[in-house]
Amino acid sequence: MNYILGIDGGGSKTVCVLMDDARQVLGRGEAGASNYQSIGIEATLKSIESAIYAAVNEAINITNAVRIEAICLGLAGVGRAADIELVKSLIKELQNSKLLPLTWDLQPANIVICNDALIALVGGIGHPVGIVVAAGTGSIVFGRNHQGETKRVGGWGYILGDEGSAYKIAVAGMQAALKAYDGRDMSTSLADAFTQHLALASIEDLIEVIYRRGWRVKEIAALAPIVDLAAAEGDEVANKIIDDAVQELVKATSTAVDAIFGPSEFLEVVTTGSVWQARCKIHERFTASIIKKFPHIKVIFPKYEPAYGASLLALQRLAGEWGI
Amino acid sequence: MNYILGIDGGGSKTVCVLMDDARQVLGRGEAGASNYQSIGIEATLKSIESAIYAAVNEAINITNAVRIEAICLGLAGVGRAADIELVKSLIKELQNSKLLPLTWDLQPANIVICNDALIALVGGIGHPVGIVVAAGTGSIVFGRNHQGETKRVGGWGYILGDEGSAYKIAVAGMQAALKAYDGRDMSTSLADAFTQHLALASIEDLIEVIYRRGWRVKEIAALAPIVDLAAAEGDEVANKIIDDAVQELVKATSTAVDAIFGPSEFLEVVTTGSVWQARCKIHERFTASIIKKFPHIKVIFPKYEPAYGASLLALQRLAGEWGI
Numbered sequence: 175m176n177y178i179l180g181i182d183g184g185g186s187k188t189v190c191v192l193m194d195d196a197r198q199v200l201g202r203g204e205a206g207a208s209n210y211q212s213i214g215i216e217a218t219l220k221s222i223e224s225a226i227y228a229a230v231n232e233a234i235n236i237t238n239a240v241r242i243e244a245i246c247l248g249l250a251g252v253g254r255a256a257d258i259e260l261v262k263s264l265i266k267e268l269q270n271s272k273l274l275p276l277t278w279d280l281q282p283a284n285i286v287i288c289n290d291a292l293i294a295l296v297g298g299i300g301h302p303v304g305i306v307v308a309a310g311t312g313s314i315v316f317g318r319n320h321q322g323e324t325k326r327v328g329g330w331g332y333i334l335g336d337e338g339s340a341y342k343i344a345v346a347g348m349q350a351a352l353k354a355y356d357g358r359d360m361s362t363s364l365a366d367a368f369t370q371h372l373a374l375a376s377i378e379d380l381i382e383v384i385y386r387r388g389w390r391v392k393e394i395a396a397l398a399p400i401v402d403l404a405a406a407e408g409d410e411v412a413n414k415i416i417d418d419a420v421q422e423l424v425k426a427t428s429t430a431v432d433a434i435f436g437p438s439e440f441l442e443v444v445t446t447g448s449v450w451q452a453r454c455k456i457h458e459r460f461t462a463s464i465i466k467k468f469p470h471i472k473v474i475f476p477k478y479e480p481a482y483g484a485s486l487l488a489l490q491r492l493a494g495e496w497g498i
Numbered sequence: 499m500n501y502i503l504g505i506d507g508g509g510s511k512t513v514c515v516l517m518d519d520a521r522q523v524l525g526r527g528e529a530g531a532s533n534y535q536s537i538g539i540e541a542t543l544k545s546i547e548s549a550i551y552a553a554v555n556e557a558i559n560i561t562n563a564v565r566i567e568a569i570c571l572g573l574a575g576v577g578r579a580a581d582i583e584l585v586k587s588l589i590k591e592l593q594n595s596k597l598l599p600l601t602w603d604l605q606p607a608n609i610v611i612c613n614d615a616l617i618a619l620v621g622g623i624g625h626p627v628g629i630v631v632a633a634g635t636g637s638i639v640f641g642r643n644h645q646g647e648t649k650r651v652g653g654w655g656y657i658l659g660d661e662g663s664a665y666k667i668a669v670a671g672m673q674a675a676l677k678a679y680d681g682r683d684m685s686t687s688l689a690d691a692f693t694q695h696l697a698l699a700s701i702e703d704l705i706e707v708i709y710r711r712g713w714r715v716k717e718i719a720a721l722a723p724i725v726d727l728a729a730a731e732g733d734e735v736a737n738k739i740i741d742d743a744v745q746e747l748v749k750a751t752s753t754a755v756d757a758i759f760g761p762s763e764f765l766e767v768v769t770t771g772s773v774w775q776a777r778c779k780i781h782e783r784f785t786a787s788i789i790k791k792f793p794h795i796k797v798i799f800p801k802y803e804p805a806y807g808a809s810l811l812a813l814q815r816l817a818g819e820w821g822i
Contacts, residue, residue, distance in 0.1 A: 328682075330676050330705065332667070345658070356652065356753060394657070429681050
């Protein structure tokens, strides 16, 4: 029996899926973050090792001889040749691990290293053709066509881009609340909403929270639901912010469609990330705009998680399919 | 002879002016930063002491008995009661300094502690009535009327506000360059301009520069001249960014005017900060918009520096004028 590992390494957690060649998931494990650019290579190795250990441990009940013939690692920010070399050396270290209750039979050709957008696409759609619109803390649009051509739009991070992300929605909400407070723009329930949620004496104390408590992108992005709720309750300013976010995501998606798909080619667009869980019908707004522009496109929620997508990629590499 | 000290304490330097009661400047000194929220109270005390030392040292040629009867300290971010208490204790420490070649005769009433916007207003206009539109690394609009009422608009920092600032112009420029690169928006000379200026292999490497080199607000804001130059050379996208910045500053100024001045009351609006030095006629664009809305307003460049404004405030406190 051939086994493969699919790994999704992200900024908050690492997920590993152990799959057989009949696409059966035999085990699944989670561990801490594995974005090596932030946390370093040692901590990343540990997270990946722990996630694999947890996945294999689950499978031990089914089989007691786990031999890995292919592996796919999808990691945020991996693109340049130097990154790929680094991740390869990381996989070598895994192969020497004394902790993992498995054996390896990895041909170099059966090691797949790619960015997190591709595994989200493959997991979300179930095969590697279509577009993924990821909108969580950050945002990125990534597409791949039948010929294997890819197109990335966005993904430039919280300062340079991330349009339509939870971070950008949260920041726009706070800016609107402060502009209303200044008397520069129309009033909005957002000022009260932030004040209450953060237990501030006044909306002016946002300065204290944002700059002096050392809040980072993730903490700020976690305030996006405040804007979502205000929009769902009919606040005009909040709805404008959500509409702007939707239009940014529609524009990025359209750019990817136009770049690599034919004018009336059928394709699926999968939406991933926390932004799509909003109560203010952000998914419906996005879908309506996309369908109006591209009636032949189907907007879907993910069929499977990214780690499952990574498993499929490893499996197809083993079978010599897909050419990825 | 009565002497007073006017001090401008900022994030990059501290300036001290020693003035007599005939508004004659007898000495001027500079030292390092004095934003105690970032650099701590010890370093702030040292900067202020050094700036005073330098100013008094210059005056020693004119007089060898310097006795200080009033002091005004204008510091960024000072507003809350706790801040003011802290700065008062700092002034007490200065009075005990063994380093300073001067004596003190400070009544508590002759100590003025205020934010940096007020001293910029008083220095810029020469008296404490009007509006200051500060647009440097950050941005803030601050006004004061004949009745002593004040109005602040903006000044919420680089995440929550700072519309029209060098930071926001630079970020908008990089975002536009990347959107053009993605194919999302119209092409612009900004992509080449950033690539050349930062010696990048590709505009994609902006990610490397902005996130991995640990660049902070000041370093990013220092890229605003790239956008300025592109706008001056006729780039449409860059000009749109500059126009947006101008409109944000006009809106903030209008809000302050409407809040504390009568509909056709004469007043001066003074512009301070690096943004106004741009080659792309940003000052002219701003002035044209303001005059169109408020024909009775005069837009001026600063008459004096903020430290001079602080001196005037100290002097007027001594004279019992102005009520500040």
